[in-house]
Amino acid sequence: MEGKIPRIVLTGGPCAGKSTALSILRQKLPEFGYSVFIVPEVATLISEKGIKIGEIMVRSDLVSQFERHVLQTQLALEGIWEKFALTQPGDKKVLICDRGAMDIASYVDWSVFLALAGDLGFSIFDLRDRRYDAVFHLATAAEGAEEHYNLDNVARYENPQQARERDKKTLAAWDGHTYRRVIANVEGDRQISFAEKMNKLLAEVCQSLKIPVPLVEIEKKYLVDLGTDPAQLPVVPIVFEIKQTYLMSSQPEWERRVRERREVASGxxxxxxxxxxxxxxxxxxxxxxxxxxxxxxxxxxQRDPNRMQIVKKRYAFWWSGQLFELDFISSPTQLVVLEAELTDEQSQLVLPPFIKRIKEVTDDERYTNARIAAGTCPGYG
Incomplete structure (x- = not known):
């Protein structure tokens, strides 16, 4: 992947978790120093503007023409995104495509796709191997996590059985790519949680970019001396300004929140x-x-009147092969918290000696964001 912007594809069956996955990647990769550029899914763009894809896909006289336009649009968007990504500052960038050119092959006969590609001057090798550095396939919820399958996306029209068939066709469309990873909903006989699925994807993407893989299931949190001065850190951090607001919920067991994050260097x-x-x-x-x-x-x-907005400045930095996040919380209370997600290169956590820790609060629920927003965090008491 050296010498150019890595271009990776996030694909999979319907209701596989791509929207959440893109959100996680867009948040986490900048903490490793990467600028993330996401090429939007063409089908979703079209659906959001009023085109009913489901009605088109049942008409054999329209499918081929429609997919030709989708392919042309896909290739054009990727080219535009890459062109302008090259103008942006920084030497660590990644282009993430919400589906790629080969996805279209799952919606038409293979012979039809070959003809479409040929008419546009491309071979399969061009559209699959030469174009993308890595492909990550998220399995549809209809395969192994059926209770979570839904039609929330405006571009989604398949029932569970159709979703499973689409998932298999999408997987087959990328057969032959030398760097393809499949993120399933099960491990052996065990259904994994959605959080585990996202963790596995993040680890695979990091591995493809040669980033030490975070094992986000293993997180450590420490309360830090309030007098810590970020200007004196002997490292060069990436700085973010964050505002987190909790929202009202009609379901007591649901927790809703929004977050605003500004990268200080780039704005x-x-x-x-x-x-x-x-x-x-x-x-x-x-x-x-x-x-x-x-x-x-x-x-x-819709903000929750019983919870206050959390305002903090985050300093993300590397120390001894490990990513750390040092949060300076200024509202609703003053706290300094250090967090780390262990990596596969770091079996034991080596804490930065230049940060004065008060105590570990990893398993202390009183120091969660929810408790801080509710005003029930004990702070340094």
Whole structure:
């Protein structure tokens, strides 16, 4: 992947978790120093503007013509995104495509796709191997996590059986790519949680970019001396300004929140919406998606009056092969917290000696964001 911007594809069957996955990648990869550029899914763009894809796909006289336009649009968007990504500062960049050119082969006969590609001057090798550095396939929820399958996306029209068939066809469309990884919903006989699925994807993407792989299931959190001066850190951190707001929920077991994040160096803004839901006793799902600034402002009207907005500045830095996040919380209380997600290159955590820790609070629920926002965190008391 050296010498150019890595271009990776996030694909999979319907209701596989791509929206949440893109949100996670857009948040986490900048903490490793990467600028992330996401090429949007063509089908979703079309559906959001009023075109009913489901009605087109049942008409044999329209499918081929429609997919030809989708392919042309896909290739054009990738070219535009890469062109302008090259103009952006920084030497660590990644282009993430919300589906890629080969996905179209799962919607038409193979002979039809070969003809489409040929008419546009491309071979399969061009559209699959030469174009993309890595492909990550998320399995549809209809395969192994049926209770979570839904039609929430405007571009989604398949029932569960159709979703399973589409998933298999999409997987087959990318057969032959030398760097393809499949993120399933099961491990052996065990259904994994959605959080585990997202963790596995993040680890695979990091591995493809040669980033030490975070094992996000293993997280450590420490309360740090309030007098810590970030200007005196003997490392060069990436700095983010973050505002997190909890929203009202009609379901007591649901937790809703929005987050505004600004990267200080570039000024880039990122807005996300998260719902934390209790699926069954002891298991909670936490789907997250990137939203527009307008959606963010609108959702702020639903803020929970019983919880205060959390305002903090985050300093993300590497020490001894490990990524650390040092959060300076200024509201609703003053706290300094150090967090680390262990990596596969670091079996034992080596804590930075230049940060004065008060105590470990990894398993202390009083120091969660929810408790901080509710005003019930004990702080340094």
């Amino acid at each position: 880039e803004m990122l807005y996300t919406y998260t719902e934390k839901k209790a699926v069954r006793p002891g298991v909670r799902e936490q789907p997250e998606r990137v939203i527009t600034e307008k959606e963010y402002r609108d959702l702020l009207e």
